[in-house]
Amino acid sequence: MSEPEKPSPGGDANRRDFFNEVASVALGIAGLGAAVVTYRFLSPNVLFEPSPTFRAGNPDLFPVNSMTYLQDQQVYIVRTKEGFYAVSAVCTHLGCITQWKPEADQIACPCHGSKFRPDGTKIEGPAPRPLPHFAITLTAEGELMVDKLEVVKPSQILKV
Amino acid sequence: MATSSLAQAFGRLRATQVWKSIFRRGPARTNRTRSLAVFGNLFLHALPVKVRDKSLRVRATYYLGSITFFLFVVLVITGILLMLYYHPAVPQAYRDMKDLGFVVSNGVFLRNLHRLAAQAMVVAVFWHMFHVFYRGGYRPPREFNWVVGVGLLLVTLFLSYTGYLLPWDQLAFWAITVGTNIISAMPILGRPVRFMLLGGNLVGENALLRFYVLHCVILPLIAIVLVGVHFWRIQKDGGLTVKETFQEENGRKEE
Amino acid sequence: MVEKKNSYETGFGSDALKNPQRIVFITKKTSAKVKGDVGRQLMSFPHLLLRESIAFQVMVIVLVGIALLWDAPLEQLANPLVTPNPAKAPWYFLGLQELLHYFPPLVAGIIIPTLVVVAFVVIPYFNVNVQGEPLWAGNRALRFKVFLSILVALVAFLAIFRAWTVLVPTVAVAGPLLFSSFLKPEGQPAWKFLRTRPVSWWVMTWFITVSVVLTLVGTFFRGPGWSWVWPWRGHGV
Numbered sequence: 001m002s003e004p005e006k007p008s009p010g011g012d013a014n015r016r017d018f019f020n021e022v023a024s025v026a027l028g029i030a031g032l033g034a035a036v037v038t039y040r041f042l043s044p045n046v047l048f049e050p051s052p053t054f055r056a057g058n059p060d061l062f063p064v065n066s067m068t069y070l071q072d073q074q075v076y077i078v079r080t081k082e083g084f085y086a087v088s089a090v091c092t093h094l095g096c097i098t099q100w101k102p103e104a105d106q107i108a109c110p111c112h113g114s115k116f117r118p119d120g121t122k123i124e125g126p127a128p129r130p131l132p133h134f135a136i137t138l139t140a141e142g143e144l145m146v147d148k149l150e151v152v153k154p155s156q157i158l159k160v
Numbered sequence: 161m162a163t164s165s166l167a168q169a170f171g172r173l174r175a176t177q178v179w180k181s182i183f184r185r186g187p188a189r190t191n192r193t194r195s196l197a198v199f200g201n202l203f204l205h206a207l208p209v210k211v212r213d214k215s216l217r218v219r220a221t222y223y224l225g226s227i228t229f230f231l232f233v234v235l236v237i238t239g240i241l242l243m244l245y246y247h248p249a250v251p252q253a254y255r256d257m258k259d260l261g262f263v264v265s266n267g268v269f270l271r272n273l274h275r276l277a278a279q280a281m282v283v284a285v286f287w288h289m290f291h292v293f294y295r296g297g298y299r300p301p302r303e304f305n306w307v308v309g310v311g312l313l314l315v316t317l318f319l320s321y322t323g324y325l326l327p328w329d330q331l332a333f334w335a336i337t338v339g340t341n342i343i344s345a346m347p348i349l350g351r352p353v354r355f356m357l358l359g360g361n362l363v364g365e366n367a368l369l370r371f372y373v374l375h376c377v378i379l380p381l382i383a384i385v386l387v388g389v390h391f392w393r394i395q396k397d398g399g400l401t402v403k404e405t406f407q408e409e410n411g412r413k414e415e
Numbered sequence: 416m417v418e419k420k421n422s423y424e425t426g427f428g429s430d431a432l433k434n435p436q437r438i439v440f441i442t443k444k445t446s447a448k449v450k451g452d453v454g455r456q457l458m459s460f461p462h463l464l465l466r467e468s469i470a471f472q473v474m475v476i477v478l479v480g481i482a483l484l485w486d487a488p489l490e491q492l493a494n495p496l497v498t499p500n501p502a503k504a505p506w507y508f509l510g511l512q513e514l515l516h517y518f519p520p521l522v523a524g525i526i527i528p529t530l531v532v533v534a535f536v537v538i539p540y541f542n543v544n545v546q547g548e549p550l551w552a553g554n555r556a557l558r559f560k561v562f563l564s565i566l567v568a569l570v571a572f573l574a575i576f577r578a579w580t581v582l583v584p585t586v587a588v589a590g591p592l593l594f595s596s597f598l599k600p601e602g603q604p605a606w607k608f609l610r611t612r613p614v615s616w617w618v619m620t621w622f623i624t625v626s627v628v629l630t631l632v633g634t635f636f637r638g639p640g641w642s643w644v645w646p647w648r649g650h651g652v
Contacts, residue, residue: 039356047360071496094520095341096334097498110500111338112516113640128519188460197460204464210456211463223470230471234478254492261489272482280478282507293538293619296547303539310535317507324505333493334502338512342524350525362495402454 052148056136059084059144059160067100067118075134075146076100076107078118083159086134086146087120093127107131119154130154206391208399215400221295224288229387231281236380238274246326248372250365253328278320285316297401305393308386315383322375325368336371337363500639509633510626516641517578531622538615549611551596559596566593584628588621 054073062068062079069076074089074097089107091098096111106123107116114125121130135150136158144158163171173179174187185196195209214220245264246256260267289309292298298306325336340358344350359366394400457463490499504512514523538544551558566589573582591609598610638644 042356042359043352044359044366047366049360049362049364074496094338094515096338096502097496108640110498110640111502113642126516126519191458194458194460198464204459207459207463209459211459213455213457213462216457216462216466223467226467226470227474230474231478233471234475251492257489268486269482272485272487273478275487276478276482276485279506289535290619290623294616298539299545300539306539307536310532313535314532320505320507327489328493329490330493330497330499331488331490331503333495334498335504335508338502338504339508342511342515342520345520346525347521364495 054146054148055139056086056144056146058142059138062144067102069100073146073148075148076118077136077144077146080157083157084136084144085119085154085157086136087118088132088134088148090131091127092129092131093125098131121154206388206395208395212399212402214402220402221400222287222291224284224291228281228284228288231277231284232383232387234277235274235281238270238277239376241270242274243376248326248369250328250368253326253368257327257329278323281316282320285313289313292401295401295403299401302393302397302401305390305397308390308393312383312386312390315379315386319375319379319383322371322379325363325371326375328368333363336367340367501637501641503633503637506630506634510629512641513580513629513633513637514578517576517581544613544615547613547615549600550592550614550617551610555596559593563593580629580632581625584624585621588617588624592617 050072056070056075056077059079062077062084064079064081066079067076068078069089076087076089078085078087087107089098090096091109091111091114093109093112093114096109098107098109098114098116101108105118107118107120109115109125109127112126114127115123116127116131117123120133132151133154133156135147135152135156137145137147138158138160139145174183185193185200188194188197198204198207198209242260245260245267247253257271260271292306292309321336321339325332340354340363343357344354346353355361357367357370358364359370503509511523511528514527517523518527550562566585570582570585570589573579573585595606595609595612598606600607600610602610635646636643
């Protein structure tokens with residue numbers, strides 16, 4: 001095997017080093033491209049999950065000062081004297097489904113004992129945040145509509 | 161030498177050209193042929209040709225590493241058999257579990273064996289790690305093999321975790337829900353990693369299929385590669401560590 | 416080779432008659448460092464392989480025996496709308512779930528497990544673990560003060576977060592650790608053993624103790640809402 005060529009006095013790479021570098025960069029780009037293509041393949045673009053925007057029905061179905069649990073959507077529809085708001089029933093700790101305890105006026109999580117008030121604020125437990133409120137609006141036909149993708153401030157209430 | 165007729169027949173078999181074309185070493189009665197039995201064998205040549213007699217004692221290692229590996233073998237065999245009756249779809253997966261329990265011959269037994277071996281393997285891999293630690297089997301030149309072992313520990317835990325979802329019962333579903341929500345607590349990467357792992361935002365049919373592929377193909381392949389490296393390194397690093405006691409010059413006993 | 420006053424002149428030579436001596440340089444990075452005598456060696460075939468096959472068969476017999484008697488559980492069909500109470504992880508993660516009760520998910524779920532794994536990986540690369548010198552070698556009084564402060568800080572930290580199930584096993588290991596500094600290196604084998612344990616031994620023993628306690632608590636002592644239950648008073652697992 002021949003000795004490696006000495007680099008030229010100007011400090012430039014010789015021919016062999018140059019081709020090695022070009023090949024390595026090309027392989028690197030190809031590898032990066034492969035990784036990106038695989039990552040995008042693995043991230044699904046179409047999901048067959050229930051739509052996060054749903055109709056909750058006519059406002060008259062909900063009496064004043066009531067808490068209604070919608071099981072399919074994991075949302076509490078709360079109607080107070082002032083109006084409506086929608087609170088998530090998914091505990092902010094680790095995703096378990098909470099339960100409404102009317103006798104204690106609390107939303108309780110069975111997994112690690114977090115407890116919330118009906119407006120979602122935390123009473124006790126390891127949950128890091130209060131239960132989020134979802135945007136609740138009226139459709140043109142006068143039905144309640146909840147959008148779980150839009151989180152709103154707890155002070156926002158739909159007046160009906 | 162009085163040999164039984166069976167032994168004589170076997171001897172004649174070994175003398176045939178067919179046999180000799182497959183097994184080249186001849187009976188293992190000399191140290192040379194005994195060496196070839198290990199060294200010349202594709203499956204066994206990761207093992208050393210000679211071992212220290214102290215390392216063969218049960219109390220040296222309790223055979224924990226071997227047991228962990230054998231449990232993996234049992235899991236692969238029972239797992240493949242179980243795969244033949246399992247559809248990774250919702251809710252068919254649960255119905256298949258019921259089928260295995262009531263309709264499939266020895267289905268209960270095979271499932272019990274698979275689950276038991278899985279629990280035992282988690283115990284064994286931890287016990288093996290702790291025992292190697294207390295023996296000092298991580299000291300140079302074995303540092304890298306220790307790291308490979310930690311990798312195998314993580315693969316074992318992840319294998320057990322992905323398998324846990326497959327029955328698709330309440331226990332499975334909520335254990336995995338809690339686990340993936342913990343992953344989403346990781347800053348920046350948490351949500352994307354959870355999305356990729358579940359194939360969506362919820363634990364649903366995509367999650368079941370991904371966990372199935374992880375559990376049956378990806379993780380076992382990684383495990384087999386790492387196990388190969390692990391065994392190879394044992395041989396190359398000088399064999400198993402055995403607690404040695406030897407006297408130093410000034411009489412102090414060092415372990 | 417020409418021998419000068421205090422140094423050697425070495426060179427390459429392939430003429431065995433002219434340069435009959437060959438020198439091998441052994442650097443520190445040679446593999447397979449052997450301490451002391453290697454000991455008696457046996458052929459893998461049959462000694463190792465026979466023992467391994469026996470171990471395999473014994474293990475299979477034990478597994479089959481238990482599998483014939485103990486059935487794997489199967490609960491109801493997965494229902495995303497109803498969370499069972501309590502919702503428990505597999506037993507090897509229950510220790511982690513118990514930790515989640517005291518610390519936020521980022522700490523107990525991500526940071527602590529990552530630190531644990533990193534700690535495992537780097538064990539062999541720290542000289543203190545390789546040397547394995549006894550904890551109380553060197554300046555015993557100073558080391559005692561250092562470890563006492565560390566342990567007091569750790570216990571205080573755990574008490575602030577009210578992580579009692581971590582605090583109790585920590586104290587259970589810290590006690591013998593501090594006690595061992597007062598033992599004599601010569602003496603009964605049990606005391607001597609404790610006295611000569613290196614720091615890595617104590618850390619690992621502490622880790623195993625805490626993990627075992629947390630896992631047992633998570634398995635038997637936690638009921639609905641992750642509340643404390645005494646396993647013998649109904650509820651059960």
